Amino acid sequence: MLFVKxxxxxxxxxxxxxxxxxxxxxxxxxxxxxxxxxxxxxxxxMQLAKPLKQNPRQLAQNLREALQNSESFQRxxxxxxxxxxxxxxxxxxxxxxxQIVREVLAQGSRFGVQAANGQRVLVEFVSANPTGPLHxxxxxxxxxxxxxxxxxxxxxxxxxxxFYYNDAGVQIATLAHSTQLRAQGVKPGDANWPSGENAAAYxxxxxxxxxxxFKAKKTVKSDDRAYxxxxxxxxxxxxxxxxxxxxxxxxxxxxxxxxVRFDNYYLESSLYTSGRVESAVNRIVAAGKTYEQDGALxxxxxxxxxxxxxxxxxxxxxxxxxxxxxxxxxxxxERGFHKVVNIQGTDHHGTIARVRxxxxxxxxxxxxxxxxxxLHTMVRVMRAGEEVKIxxxxxxxxxxxxxxxxxSKDAVRFFLLSRKPDTEYVFDVDLAVAKNNDNPVxxxxxxxxxxxxxxxxxxxDVAQLTHVELASLQSVPALALMLQLAKYPEMxxxxxxxxxxxxxxxxxxxxxxxxxxxxxxxxxLVDEEAVKLARLALVAATAxxxxxxxxxxxxxxPAKM
RNA sequence: GGCCCCGUAGCUCAGUGGAUAGAGCAACAGCCUUCUAAGCUGUGGGUCACACGUUCGAAUCGUGUCGGGGUCACCA
Numbered sequence: 342m343l344f345v346k347x348x349x350x351x352x353x354x355x356x357x358x359x360x361x362x363x364x365x366x367x368x369x370x371x372x373x374x375x376x377x378x379x380x381x382x383x384x385x386x387m388q389l390a391k392p393l394k395q396n397p398r399q400l401a402q403n404l405r406e407a408l409q410n411s412e413s414f415q416r417x418x419x420x421x422x423x424x425x426x427x428x429x430x431x432x433x434x435x436x437x438x439x440q441i442v443r444e445v446l447a448q449g450s451r452f453g454v455q456a457a458n459g460q461r462v463l464v465e466f467v468s469a470n471p472t473g474p475l476h477x478x479x480x481x482x483x484x485x486x487x488x489x490x491x492x493x494x495x496x497x498x499x500x501x502x503x504f505y506y507n508d509a510g511v512q513i514a515t516l517a518h519s520t521q522l523r524a525q526g527v528k529p530g531d532a533n534w535p536s537g538e539n540a541a542a543y544x545x546x547x548x549x550x551x552x553x554x555f556k557a558k559k560t561v562k563s564d565d566r567a568y569x570x571x572x573x574x575x576x577x578x579x580x581x582x583x584x585x586x587x588x589x590x591x592x593x594x595x596x597x598x599x600x601v602r603f604d605n606y607y608l609e610s611s612l613y614t615s616g617r618v619e620s621a622v623n624r625i626v627a628a629g630k631t632y633e634q635d636g637a638l639x640x641x642x643x644x645x646x647x648x649x650x651x652x653x654x655x656x657x658x659x660x661x662x663x664x665x666x667x668x669x670x671x672x673x674x675e676r677g678f679h680k681v682v683n684i685q686g687t688d689h690h691g692t693i694a695r696v697r698x699x700x701x702x703x704x705x706x707x708x709x710x711x712x713x714x715x716l717h718t719m720v721r722v723m724r725a726g727e728e729v730k731i732x733x734x735x736x737x738x739x740x741x742x743x744x745x746x747x748x749s750k751d752a753v754r755f756f757l758l759s760r761k762p763d764t765e766y767v768f769d770v771d772l773a774v775a776k777n778n779d780n781p782v783x784x785x786x787x788x789x790x791x792x793x794x795x796x797x798x799x800x801x802d803v804a805q806l807t808h809v810e811l812a813s814l815q816s817v818p819a820l821a822l823m824l825q826l827a828k829y830p831e832m833x834x835x836x837x838x839x840x841x842x843x844x845x846x847x848x849x850x851x852x853x854x855x856x857x858x859x860x861x862x863x864x865x866l867v868d869e870e871a872v873k874l875a876r877l878a879l880v881a882a883t884a885x886x887x888x889x890x891x892x893x894x895x896x897x898x899p900a901k902m
Numbered sequence: 903g904g905c906c907c908c909g910u911a912g913c914u915c916a917g918u919g920g921a922u923a924g925a926g927c928a929a930c931a932g933c934c935u936u937c938u939a940a941g942c943u944g945u946g947g948g949u950c951a952c953a954c955g956u957u958c959g960a961a962u963c964g965u966g967u968c969g970g971g972g973u974c975a976c977c978a
Contacts, residue, residue, distance in 0.1 A: 652975035
């Protein structure tokens with residue numbers, strides 16, 4: 342039906358141009374919410390009424406007659422009705438809707454996917470410092486980032502997944518110190534273990550594991566580094582390097598369990614060693630966008646819309662967090678990524694204006710509004726009616742791996758993608774393992790498994806369904822299902838545009854509901870061969886779209902459940 | 903106090919300036935000798951926080967108020 346819709350849109354555009362030159366470029370169809378309002382609707386008459394100084398209903402009447410005389414409308418449209426203040430409600434012939442089944446079966450996993458557009462996008466996400474296992478917030482970020490990458494891929498982008506982290510800094514020093522203490526036999530709670538409000542120590546049990554392996558002179562290998570422990574408890578530098586490699590490897594295992602992979606790991610420390618931080622600062626100073634005050638170097642970020650100026654270099658000579666971030670984004674730009682999306686927690690929102698201001702102040706040709714940000718809120722975990730706040734492994738927070746082990750990769754991904762990023766999410770562990778209608782991931786997967794079961798009972802080759810006669814598909818549930826299938830490509834491109842994977846989860850629930858209704862209303866494996874093949878084609882197409890959508894979310898589509 | 907996000911059915915949440923604002927859960931009433939009942943069908947439930955404005959039309963855009971959350975160099 343997509344090509345049907347394109348044909349009709351072209352006709353509408355031509356008619357609008359005839360009424361008012363230039364108006365055709367804004368031609369569009371809406372999808373009415375109420376079935377009684379038809380399959381497609383145009384609001385053009387109401388929009389043009391004022392500029393043309395005509396009565397909108399009369400305008401709609403003229404438009405209706407012109408459209409009815411066109412070749413494409415005569416072929417695909419059953420009726421055009423004028424409603425309310427001037428809506429044109431278009432009801433399609435069943436043949437128009439049946440076309441979608443052919444399109445889906447012919448295109449398979451490519452259905453909804455755009456041709457390569459030759460553009461690259463870098464998506465930065467997770468970016469956890471190697472100080473512990475990934476927590477559920479990182480999980481939300483991993484699910485979001487990976488799904489957004491998949492969405493970009495469907496729209497023809499060449500996608501690059503990047504993980505940015507700091508392997509130096511204060512937190513890493515704390516990590517090394519904590520590990521050293523555990524290696525020396527000091528435990529949290531002991532007199533000489535750091536405690537209190539500003540405790541500079543990590544209390545999780547995983548620190549003891551690192552200390553043990555360090556003393557055993559083990560070698561650890563992560564996706565981006567490898568290191569062999571010296572085993573010398575006094576060698577803080579070796580402890581630091583070993584702990585970082587160890588925890589990077591732990592995080593790799595977390596990500597592996599979640600089926601998320603990265604193309605690159607970028608080190609904050611490299612921005613210093615390569616001189617990129619200095620060079621960024623020098624550019625900004627040279628541009629006259631800084632000043633000295635109270636022993637610090639300030640950025641005139643208010644020149645770029647920030648609500649106050651920001652410290653770049655503190656009194657002790659070190660830089661504030663956003664400065665290396667500015668250098669990092671200049672690096673992204675110079676590496677050729679002119680489209681960049683950062684997935685971060687809402688607690689980072691304050692740095693956005695600073696980073697963007699710094700990028701403008703550096704005058705390296707980066708446009709305003711670079712990069713894009715997707716901010717997400719926190720995740721809380723409920724189990725057996727109570728909030729879970731700690732895990733044994735990490736000490737102070739629930740880990741991503743805990744959640745996956747309690748439920749499944751599929752459930753965690755689907756659940757974390759079932760809300761807008763800025764909606765706070767309460768993850769209900771009991772719901773995620775429930776095997777019923779309450780659990781959306783099973784509901785969607787079950788629709789797919791049911792179809793596979795029907796296809797398997799039939800036993801034929803799905804490929805031969807691509808060209809079967811579809812004219813018998815006329816029932817209300819069948820037409821509703823086809824209409825739902827037809828919405829997939831537009832839903833996908835809108836979701837990519839808005840960085841909104843949750844659109845996909847909502848769509849899949851709707852599609853699964855349409856299928857379950859259809860399944861209940863109409864038996865598929867009937868005696869009459871032509872009818873059976875047409876119905877098989879419809880459900881095979883449905884399974885294909887379910888698979889495509891689930892793949893975007895990184896959720897599996899099981900054939901049996 | 904400055905900035906950002908949020909306020910929609912009893913609960914959890916969707917909702918590209920369009921028509922009678924939707925879904926799931928919860929409640930109630932039904933549907934399995936037939937392809938997976940992990941399913942389906944139906945019923946009830948709303949001052950879209952509030953006020954004003956923009957316009958043919960506002961849950962959606964603007965301004966303000968109230969309420970909730972986040973954040974504000976010397977953590978990252």
